[in-house]
Amino acid sequence: MAQTKLPFTQSEMHAQRWGAPERATALPDAARGLVELAFGLDDRPAVQEPPLPAPGISETHVAALRDLIGAEHVVTDDETRRLRTRGKSTPDLLRARSGDLSDAPDVVVRPRTHEEVAAVLAFAVENHVALVPFGGGTSVTGGLAARREGYAGLVSLDLVRMKGLLDVDHVSMTATLEPGLRGPEAEALLAEEGLTLGHFPQSFEYATIGGFAATRSSGQSSAGYGRFDSLVVGLRVATPRGEMRLGSSPANAAGPDLRQLILGSEGAFGVITEVTVRVRALPALKVYEGWRWPSFSAGADAMRTLAQSGLLPTVIRLSDEAETAINLAKPDQIGGAESGGCLMITGHEGEPGAVDAKRTAVTAVLEGLGGVPLGEEPGRAWAHGRFDAPYLRDSMLDVGVLVETMETATFWSNRDALYTGVKDALTGALGEGAIVLCHISHVYETGCSLYFTIATQAGDEPLPRWLAAKAAASDAMMDAGATITHHHAVGTDHKPWLTREIGELGASVLRAVKADLDPTGVLNPGVLVP
Numbered sequence: 447m448a449q450t451k452l453p454f455t456q457s458e459m460h461a462q463r464w465g466a467p468e469r470a471t472a473l474p475d476a477a478r479g480l481v482e483l484a485f486g487l488d489d490r491p492a493v494q495e496p497p498l499p500a501p502g503i504s505e506t507h508v509a510a511l512r513d514l515i516g517a518e519h520v521v522t523d524d525e526t527r528r529l530r531t532r533g534k535s536t537p538d539l540l541r542a543r544s545g546d547l548s549d550a551p552d553v554v555v556r557p558r559t560h561e562e563v564a565a566v567l568a569f570a571v572e573n574h575v576a577l578v579p580f581g582g583g584t585s586v587t588g589g590l591a592a593r594r595e596g597y598a599g600l601v602s603l604d605l606v607r608m609k610g611l612l613d614v615d616h617v618s619m620t621a622t623l624e625p626g627l628r629g630p631e632a633e634a635l636l637a638e639e640g641l642t643l644g645h646f647p648q649s650f651e652y653a654t655i656g657g658f659a660a661t662r663s664s665g666q667s668s669a670g671y672g673r674f675d676s677l678v679v680g681l682r683v684a685t686p687r688g689e690m691r692l693g694s695s696p697a698n699a700a701g702p703d704l705r706q707l708i709l710g711s712e713g714a715f716g717v718i719t720e721v722t723v724r725v726r727a728l729p730a731l732k733v734y735e736g737w738r739w740p741s742f743s744a745g746a747d748a749m750r751t752l753a754q755s756g757l758l759p760t761v762i763r764l765s766d767e768a769e770t771a772i773n774l775a776k777p778d779q780i781g782g783a784e785s786g787g788c789l790m791i792t793g794h795e796g797e798p799g800a801v802d803a804k805r806t807a808v809t810a811v812l813e814g815l816g817g818v819p820l821g822e823e824p825g826r827a828w829a830h831g832r833f834d835a836p837y838l839r840d841s842m843l844d845v846g847v848l849v850e851t852m853e854t855a856t857f858w859s860n861r862d863a864l865y866t867g868v869k870d871a872l873t874g875a876l877g878e879g880a881i882v883l884c885h886i887s888h889v890y891e892t893g894c895s896l897y898f899t900i901a902t903q904a905g906d907e908p909l910p911r912w913l914a915a916k917a918a919a920s921d922a923m924m925d926a927g928a929t930i931t932h933h934h935a936v937g938t939d940h941k942p943w944l945t946r947e948i949g950e951l952g953a954s955v956l957r958a959v960k961a962d963l964d965p966t967g968v969l970n971p972g973v974l975v976p
C-alpha cells in the first residue's frame with residue numbers, strides 16, 4: 447500500500463520562492479550535471495530582499511482599520527507586506543527576484559469573522575480603498591496583483607485567522623470550513639472526524655479553502671473526488687452590497703445556480719467566508735501504480751475509454767513522451783523518448799473491497815487496450831514526490847533556467863489538435879534548446895485538460911521572453927477552440943483572452959454582476975472582469 451506523506455508546515459512561504467523557506471535548496475549535484483548538459487549553467491547571485499515602496503494609504507485610514515478589527519490585526523511592517531505581494535507564478539518570482547515590489551499592499555488586515563470582513567468591506571467602500579482577498583498566496587495568474595491607480599490605498603485582506611471547521615454533518619456527509627484553512631489544515635481537521643475532502647492540488651501545502659473556491663481549483667485526485675467546484679454545496683459571501691448565503695439543498699431548480707457565480711469569482715464579487723463541501727470517508731487503502739503506453743495518443747485513448755465506461759480510478763495521469771523521458775524515474779524501464787514510451791499513473795483509494803473491484807476492472811480495460819502494467823514502484827515514486835516540483839523550479843531559476851507551466855482543456859475529439867497547436871506555439875516562440883513537456887491529469891467523459899511545462903535558458907530578459915511565449919500559446923489555445931484555463935483561473939494574466947472565450951455578451955454579464963455586487967469597484971480591481 448502506498449502511503450502519501452502530506453507536507454504540513456506552519457511557516458510563511460518564502461517571499462521570493464515557492465514554499466517553506468527551510469526547504470529552499472540548491473540544485474542537487476546529479477541534477478546539476480543534467481541541467482548543464484541541456485541548458486548550460488548560469489549561477490545567479492543570491493537574491494537580496496529589495497526595499498518596499500512607502501505605503502500609499504493615509505495614517506487616518508490605518509487608524510480606522512485598527513479601530514474596526516483591533517490594532518494587532520492591522521499590519522504595516524515591510525516583511526508582512528512583502529509576503530502578501532503577488533502570487534507564485536514564475537513571472538511573480540522573477541519580479542520579486544529583480545526587486546520589483548510595486549504591487550505590495552499598503553497594509554495587511556486580518557479579520558477573524560464574517561462580520562469583521564463585512565466591516566472592512568464597508569470601510570473600503572466608504573473610503574474608496576482597494577481590497578485584495580488573500581488566501582494562500584499561490585495564485586499563478588496575477589489574481590493578487592490588483593490595480594491601485596485611482597484608489598486611496600491597497601489593502602490585503604488576509605484570511606489567515608479564519609481557520610475553523612464550523613460544522614460536520616455525518617449524515618449528509620458535508621462539512622463547513624472557514625476560508626483561511628490551508629489544504630493540510632483542512633485535511634487534518636476532517637481526519638479527526640474520519641473524513642477527507644480529497645482535494646490535493648500541487649499547491650496543497652499552502653493554498654486555502656477560500657482560494658480553491660475562488661479559483662475553481664482542480665486537484666491530483668480529481669478523477670475520484672471531483673474538482674473543487676463540484677465538491678461545494680454551500681457558500682457564505684460578504685459583498686459590498688451585503689451577505690449572500692447560497693446552497694440550501696443539494697440540488698435545486700430555483701433558477702440559475704448562483705453558487706456557480708461565486709465559484710471562480712476570484713475575489714472580484716465578494717469575499718467567501720464559509721464553504722460547505724461534500725466530504726468522503728477517509729480511505730483505508732491507497733494503491734498507486736504505473737502503466738506503460740507506446741504513445742501519448744494510445745494512453746489518452748485509454749483514459750477516454752475509462753472515463754466513458756464509468757471506470758475512472760481516483761488518480762489518473764499520463765505524461766507525454768518528452769515528460770516521461772525527462773521527469774519520471776527510470777525512463778529506461780518504460781521506453782523513454784527513443785521508443786516513445788509514456789508513463790501513466792493510476793491510483794485507487796477507498797475501502798479494500800471497493801479498491802480491489804475497481805482495480806481489477808481498470809486493469810482489465812487497460813491491458814485490453816495494450817497498456818503494460820509496471821507495478822506499484824512508479825506509483826510510489828510519484829506519490830512520494832508529488833508536491834516537490836515547485837521547489838525544483840526555484841533551484842532551476844538559481845542556475846539560470848526558466849521553468850513555467852500553463853494549462854488548458856478541450857473535448858476528446860480536439861485533444862490532438864490542441865496538443866500540437868500549443869506545443870508548436872511554445873517551441874516556436876522559445877526557440878531551439880527549449881524543452882516542452884505535457885501531461886493529462888484531469889479527465890472527463892467528454893474531454894481532458896492538457897498541462898504544459900517548459901524549461902529554457904533564462905538569459906538576460908527572461909520575463910518578456912516568457913510573456914511572449916505564453917501569449918503565443920494562449921492564442922493557440924483560442925485558435926484551437928479550447929479554454930484559456932482549466933484550473934488556474936483568470937486573474938490579470940489570462941484576462942486578455944477571456945472575452946474571446948466567453949464572447950462580448952458573456953463579458954458584459956460579468957461586468958453587470960460586478961456592478962451590482964461591487965458598484966464602486968473596490969474588490970480586486972483589474973482582476974477577472976474584462
Ligand SMILES: Cc1cc2nc3c(=O)[nH]c(=O)nc-3n(C[C@H](O)[C@H](O)[C@H](O)COP(=O)(O)OP(=O)(O)OC[C@H]3O[C@@H](n4cnc5c(N)ncnc54)[C@H](O)[C@@H]3O)c2cc1C
Pocket residue numbers: 464533534535578579580581582583584585586589590605625646647648649652653654655656657658659660661662663664665666711712713714716717718719836933934935937970973
Ligand atoms: C506550485 C503551484 C502549483 C499549483 N498547482 C495547482 C493545482 O494542482 N491545481 C490547481 O487548481 N491550482 C494549482 N495552483 C494554482 C493555485 O494554487 C490555485 O489557484 C489555488 O486555488 C489558489 O488558492 P490560494 O488560497 O493560494 O488563493 P490566493 O492565491 O490567495 O488567491 C487566488 C485568488 O482568489 C482570491 N481569493 C482568495 N481567497 C478568497 C476568498 N476567501 N474569497 C474571495 N476571493 C478569494 C484572491 O483574491 C485571488 O484572486 C498551483 C500554484 C502553484 C504556485
